[in-house]
Every structure is written in structure tokens, then in C-alpha cells.
Amino acid sequence: MSGLATKGPVVRVRGVTKSFGGAAALRDVDLDLHPGEIHALMGMNGAGKSTLVQVLSGVHQADRGTVEVDGHAEHGLTVRRARRLGISFVPQRRELAAGLTVAENIMLGDLPGRRGIVRWSAIDAQARQALSDLGIDIDVRRPAGELTVAEQTMVEVAREVRRGGRVLILDEPTACLSTEAAEQIRTLVRTLRDEGVAVVYISHYIGEVMGIADRVTVLRDGGVVRSAPANEFDAASLVRAMVGRDVVSTRRERPAPQDELGLSVRGLSRGRAIRDFSVHVRKGEVVAVLGPAGDAQAGLFDLLSGRVRPDAGELRVDGAAVPFGKVPASLASGLRCVTGDRRTLGLVPELSVDENLMLAGDRFARRRWHRGGDLARRAAPLRTSYGVVALAGNPPVAALSGGNQQKVLLAKWLQTEPAVCFLEDPTNGVDIAAMADIHALVDDLAGRGVAVLLASSSAEEVMRLADRVVVVSAGRAVAEHDIAAISHDELVATALKGQSQ
Ligand SMILES: Nc1ncnc2c1ncn2[C@@H]1O[C@H](COP(=O)(O)OP(=O)(O)OP(=O)(O)O)[C@@H](O)[C@H]1O
Ligand SMILES: [Mg+2]
Missing domain, CATH: 3.40.50.300 (P-loop containing nucleotide triphosphate hydrolases)
Structure with a gap:
């Protein structure tokens, strides 16, 4: 088997099922990742894309099913183990440490030095090299908290690329980037693909996926509805596979x-x-x-x-x-201003979906809706008219898929006329x-x-x-x-x- 392993998929997922609080986010998912291939994952908000790549990268453990790497079944894969196996992951939410510099973020967990003595002078130089290798022009001395979203993405990608790895997972790397910055990211991804990396690429942009993917797997309600070479899809069939209609x-x-x-x-x-x-x-x-x-x-x-x-x-x-x-x-x-930074400015992640929905509209009567079922009754029409979908019940807003969080944010502000x-x-x-x-x-x-x-x-x-x-x-x-x-x-x-x- 080992001789064949280099030609076969580097990662093979079979029958993976994952539930949160009794509701299935993934159902019986199969997926093969091949070296030198860009594999796009597509699907509507909440379809299970992020959950699937979180299983692949050890953030979540599957309830059932197997993840094989190089033909070996990995049970209870952890982030640390996944990383050791060469699986790098740039999550949907940027996760740089705001107080550290760009260089420190890139080098975190891999500080150059000997016998416990860190060579601080080498950090900037190596980080600068990692960025310039990818044609990225960002001052490594800047605090990460000051970077634009595009710059944060580039830094996270550079960090993962520098760590090396045979599988690179990018969860919506180009969301809200300018045309130019997005193209820069895509060029980088193509280069890595050509060097033999297996890339998982999640995106909502049909045109982008058609332009970059070698293979596309479409998820709907946690299950795979279609997986095929990209050239067997066109924009219309892709949308129909995702949404179930035009x-x-x-x-x-x-x-x-x-x-x-x-x-x-x-x-x-x-x-x-x-x-x-x-x-x-x-x-x-x-x-x-x-x-x-x-x-x-x-x-x-x-x-x-x-x-x-x-x-x-x-x-x-x-x-x-x-x-x-x-x-x-x-x-x-x-005047109502709806932020583009829903995570830090727009929503209160630990409050429930319904509480977030009512925060702006009912800010003068906050106490009343906490009683009894009033909150749910008042939030229900907002959920319906803005199409907010949660897997089950009224979870903390942080448990919603990204797109559904965005809908909560809009509903919260626009309900106020x-x-x-x-x-x-x-x-x-x-x-x-x-x-x-x-x-x-x-x-x-x-x-x-x-x-x-x-x-x-x-x-x-x-x-x-x-x-x-x-x-x-x-x-x-x-x-x-x-x-x-x-x-x-x-x-x-x-x-x-x-x-x-
Ligand atoms: N930690 C969690 N707790 C509860 N439910 C969760 C959790 N993580 C994800 N879910 C639910 O699982 C389902 C799949 O979510 P996931 O984030 O994988 O969707 P997605 O396809 O990435 O969507 P998007 O395009 O909006 O990012 C959603 O209904 C989501 O609310
Ligand atoms: Mg997602």
C-alpha cells in the first residue's frame, strides 16, 4: 500500500458525521485530497464547510467515520497532530495575536534560537523572508492589530506556508478582499498547488472557484451533493447544486x-x-x-x-x-451603521442569537424581553424575514455559521427603520x-x-x-x-x- 500512497490521496475522509447538540452539521461525508490539486468546498451558509475542515485540521473530532492521512487512519486527530502530519489551516476568522508584531505572529511556535535562547534579531529577518518569498510587502514590525483584513490574511497564509506542509486549508481567504489582494492570494495558492501541495479552498464566489479549482465538492445540509472535476460544472449547475434552485x-x-x-x-x-x-x-x-x-x-x-x-x-x-x-x-x-467587523464590533458572541437580534431594537426595554418566552416570540419574525438559520434552538451567536452571523447583524440594525x-x-x-x-x-x-x-x-x-x-x-x-x-x-x-x- 505504501508504494501507492504517494499517488493516491494524501487525505481520505470516509463517512464523517459530526453533530452539535444533537443536530448534524456533517452527515456521512467522503472527501479525497490529492497532492497538486486545488479542491474547492462550496455550499450555502451552514452547509458544513468550516466544520469539515475543522475535522480535517483537528479542531473538532468526528463523531463517526474516519480521516486517513497517507493511508493511516487517524483517530481523535488533534490540532497538534494534524500540524505534525503537514496539515495547515487558515481559519475563516483571522486569528493573529493583535498585540504581537507581524514577525512574532509568523514565527510563533517556531522561534529561532538555541538551547532555549531566542535569537530575536533572527525573527524579523526570517519573517521578512517568508513574506517576500510570497511577494507580500508588509512591514514585519507592525503590530498585527493594525493590519487590514487583507494583510491579516496574507500574514496567516505566509505563516502556514512557512511551516511547510502538504495540505493547506483556506477557509474563505478572499472574503472581503479587493480584486487585487484576492488575485495575489490566488496566485500564491496556484504556486503552492504547482509545487505539489493539496489545497482545500472554501469560497462563496462562483467565478473565483470556477477560475481556480481543479475539483469541486458541494455540501448541502451537511452532506455531499456532488463532487466532480471543476470542468464538469458551470456557474449555473454549481449554484443549483448548492442551493437546489436557480x-x-x-x-x-x-x-x-x-x-x-x-x-x-x-x-x-x-x-x-x-x-x-x-x-x-x-x-x-x-x-x-x-x-x-x-x-x-x-x-x-x-x-x-x-x-x-x-x-x-x-x-x-x-x-x-x-x-x-x-x-x-x-x-x-x-443614522444606522452596520459594521463589516461583525465579530469584534457588531455582535456579542456569547449572547444568544435572539438576544443579539433584540439588542438594538429594544435597547430601551432590555429587561422586559428577558422574561418568559417574550424574547423568542419577538425575535422569531426577525429570524424569518432575514433568513437566519441555526442548527438548533437559540445558541450563542458565535455558534452560527459566518453568513448567518452577518444576517443577524443586519437584522439587528435595520429593524429600527x-x-x-x-x-x-x-x-x-x-x-x-x-x-x-x-x-x-x-x-x-x-x-x-x-x-x-x-x-x-x-x-x-x-x-x-x-x-x-x-x-x-x-x-x-x-x-x-x-x-x-x-x-x-x-x-x-x-x-x-x-x-x-
Ligand atoms: N460550535 C458549534 N456549536 C453549535 N453549532 C455549530 C458549531 N459550529 C458549527 N455549528 C453549526 O453547524 C452548521 C455548519 O456550520 P459551518 O460553520 O460548518 O457552516 P459553513 O458551511 O462553514 O457556513 P458559512 O458559509 O456561513 O461559513 C451550522 O448550522 C452551524 O450553526
Ligand atoms: Mg464557514
């Missing part, structure tokens, strides 16, 4: 925006994040701010939500000036069906006369939703267009040009 999210006619301004931002500046930024959004209008994730968008969230004060600038909602640096004042003005809303990457990590639902939701908001400012890293999304687009780069607006006057490709070109300036 899904289209095409641009919809909306009532023309009103003349009145809903939101007016003038001369906003804060450090290097936002520089002299102005934007005006009429009632019923959707204006997009397109740029790499973590560029101006996150800064805008902090400023508009009242979390921080700018160095300069003016904010008006419905014509009235809103003071900066005061969250209650921002809320009282009718905003006058103006700022949405930061609202479809980050959601599946194609949920994405269509969220797009329809934004159409409805605008249709009801809400002024919507949409920060996005996706040109597709901007073309689908916006009336106008402001392209940002390094905190500055570099171009502005009516959507009707620009094509998708022109928009991508403008955004790329902005970044290279």
Missing part, C-alpha cells in the same frame, strides 16, 4: 431618488485613514464607496457611528448637523442565495426613501446596487461616477488605477 441577483428598478439630501459628509479627515472626504446621498439613493477592504470603509464606520472623532469635517443627517464622537447622537439622528444607513461590506461571507436576499433588502431600504451609503470591496455588488460610486484609495476619493455611465470593467480599471496611485 438564483439570480440582477439590478432592479427602484423609484428615482428624491431631491432632498439624507446624508451629507463634508471634508472628513482623520489621520491617514480618511483624507478630506466628502459624499452626499439623497433620500432613496444608494451611493457606494468602492475600495480595498479596510481602506476608507472601516474609518468611515468609526466616524459615522460616533465611535471616534475626526480631525476635521462635518456630518449632516436630514439636514441637521450631527456631533461627532457620540454614539447616542449618531443613533438619535436616525433608519433614515440613513451606512453598510460596510454587508454581504461579506454570505452565500449566493443570502447575497441575493441582502441585495433585495438594500433595494427595499432605498425604495422606502432611506439614504444608503454602501462601503464595498466588490465591483459586482456596486454595479448591482449603487446609483453612484465614489472610488477611494488610501483614504482619498479618487473618482466618482454615475453607475449608468460606467461598465463593470471600467469600474474595476478605475479602482485598480486608484490603488496604484
Whole structure:
């Protein structure tokens, strides 16, 4: 058998079943990972993709079934054991230590030195080398907490690549990255594939998967519905396998925006994040701010939500000036800001789904809904209308799949009938069906006369939703267009040009 093992799969999964609290997240899953192959895992939110790769990387143990590595059954695989076997895992949530530098994060667990004495000088040099090997330009002395999402992803990938390994698992590595950063990640993944690494690639982007995968396995409700070479799928059949029906999210006619301004931002500046930024959004209008994730968008969230004060600038909602640096004042003005950082800013992970749903809407009556079944009764319609799905009952929000967490976040804020809303990457990590639902939701908001400012890293999304687009780069607006006057490709070109300036 050993002679054949090099030609066979490096990892072979058979009949893996995994339940949480009695409900099955994985049912009888088979999967083969071959060296030199990019194997995409696709499926809707909650289909079991992350759970499956967590079983492969030793984070979770399967209830039933086997994981074989090189033909040897691994019972009770742990993270440590998986790593020793050469299985590297970049999880869906970035997990760098915020207080450590980039270099320390990359070298963690493998500090250079002899007889217990760490050679600190070597850390930076080796980390710098690991990044430059991959063509990544990030200062290794920076604290990881300061990095953008894209930079965090690159650092995590670099760390795993440096550790070596024959299997590299990437759980949504390009979610919310700019076109350019995502392409950089994909180039890297292709290089590793060509060097013989078996890659598992999870993504919600159909086009991306069609472009990169050698093989695709589709999960639905925890089971494999189809596994085949990528060229046996096309976009439509892939969507049908995932969702069980066709899904289209095409641009919809909306009532023309009103003349009145809903939101007016003038001369906003804060450090290097936002520089002299102005934007005006009429009632019923959707204006997009397109740029790499973590560029101006996150800064805008902090400023508009009242979390921080700018160095300069003016904010008006419905014509009235809103003071900066005061969250209650921002809320009282009718402005609702939905963060793109649902994990640290948007949701309270240890509170239940229903409690999170009611946190914004019922913030003045928090005590009442804790009694009896009132909470569940009031949250139920929100769960239904926003399509929030939990495996069972009302778990802590942290136990929801990524896309379902995103839906809770939107429901939490948008139930409050905003006058103006700022949405930061609202479809980050959601599946194609949920994405269509969220797009329809934004159409409805605008249709009801809400002024919507949409920060996005996706040109597709901007073309689908916006009336106008402001392209940002390094905190500055570099171009502005009516959507009707620009094509998708022109928009991508403008955004790329902005970044290279
Ligand atoms: N620790 C946990 N406790 C309870 N339920 C869990 C836990 N982890 C996952 N689940 C549930 O298992 C199911 C599968 O989740 P998983 O995260 O694998 O989905 P996914 O395919 O990665 O979805 P997404 O695209 O949203 O990331 C979901 O219903 C999720 O709520
Ligand atoms: Mg997931």
C-alpha cells in the first residue's frame, strides 16, 4: 500500500458525521485530497464547510467515520497532530495575536534560537523572508492589530506556508478582499498547488472557484451533493447544486431618488485613514464607496457611528448637523451603521442569537424581553424575514455559521427603520442565495426613501446596487461616477488605477 500512497490521496475522509447538540452539521461525508490539486468546498451558509475542515485540521473530532492521512487512519486527530502530519489551516476568522508584531505572529511556535535562547534579531529577518518569498510587502514590525483584513490574511497564509506542509486549508481567504489582494492570494495558492501541495479552498464566489479549482465538492445540509472535476460544472449547475434552485441577483428598478439630501459628509479627515472626504446621498439613493477592504470603509464606520472623532469635517443627517464622537447622537439622528467587523464590533458572541437580534431594537426595554418566552416570540419574525438559520434552538451567536452571523447583524440594525444607513461590506461571507436576499433588502431600504451609503470591496455588488460610486484609495476619493455611465470593467480599471496611485 505504501508504494501507492504517494499517488493516491494524501487525505481520505470516509463517512464523517459530526453533530452539535444533537443536530448534524456533517452527515456521512467522503472527501479525497490529492497532492497538486486545488479542491474547492462550496455550499450555502451552514452547509458544513468550516466544520469539515475543522475535522480535517483537528479542531473538532468526528463523531463517526474516519480521516486517513497517507493511508493511516487517524483517530481523535488533534490540532497538534494534524500540524505534525503537514496539515495547515487558515481559519475563516483571522486569528493573529493583535498585540504581537507581524514577525512574532509568523514565527510563533517556531522561534529561532538555541538551547532555549531566542535569537530575536533572527525573527524579523526570517519573517521578512517568508513574506517576500510570497511577494507580500508588509512591514514585519507592525503590530498585527493594525493590519487590514487583507494583510491579516496574507500574514496567516505566509505563516502556514512557512511551516511547510502538504495540505493547506483556506477557509474563505478572499472574503472581503479587493480584486487585487484576492488575485495575489490566488496566485500564491496556484504556486503552492504547482509545487505539489493539496489545497482545500472554501469560497462563496462562483467565478473565483470556477477560475481556480481543479475539483469541486458541494455540501448541502451537511452532506455531499456532488463532487466532480471543476470542468464538469458551470456557474449555473454549481449554484443549483448548492442551493437546489436557480438564483439570480440582477439590478432592479427602484423609484428615482428624491431631491432632498439624507446624508451629507463634508471634508472628513482623520489621520491617514480618511483624507478630506466628502459624499452626499439623497433620500432613496444608494451611493457606494468602492475600495480595498479596510481602506476608507472601516474609518468611515468609526466616524459615522460616533465611535471616534475626526480631525476635521462635518456630518449632516436630514439636514441637521450631527456631533461627532457620540454614539447616542449618531443613533438619535436616525443614522444606522452596520459594521463589516461583525465579530469584534457588531455582535456579542456569547449572547444568544435572539438576544443579539433584540439588542438594538429594544435597547430601551432590555429587561422586559428577558422574561418568559417574550424574547423568542419577538425575535422569531426577525429570524424569518432575514433568513437566519441555526442548527438548533437559540445558541450563542458565535455558534452560527459566518453568513448567518452577518444576517443577524443586519437584522439587528435595520429593524429600527433608519433614515440613513451606512453598510460596510454587508454581504461579506454570505452565500449566493443570502447575497441575493441582502441585495433585495438594500433595494427595499432605498425604495422606502432611506439614504444608503454602501462601503464595498466588490465591483459586482456596486454595479448591482449603487446609483453612484465614489472610488477611494488610501483614504482619498479618487473618482466618482454615475453607475449608468460606467461598465463593470471600467469600474474595476478605475479602482485598480486608484490603488496604484
Ligand atoms: N460550535 C458549534 N456549536 C453549535 N453549532 C455549530 C458549531 N459550529 C458549527 N455549528 C453549526 O453547524 C452548521 C455548519 O456550520 P459551518 O460553520 O460548518 O457552516 P459553513 O458551511 O462553514 O457556513 P458559512 O458559509 O456561513 O461559513 C451550522 O448550522 C452551524 O450553526
Ligand atoms: Mg464557514
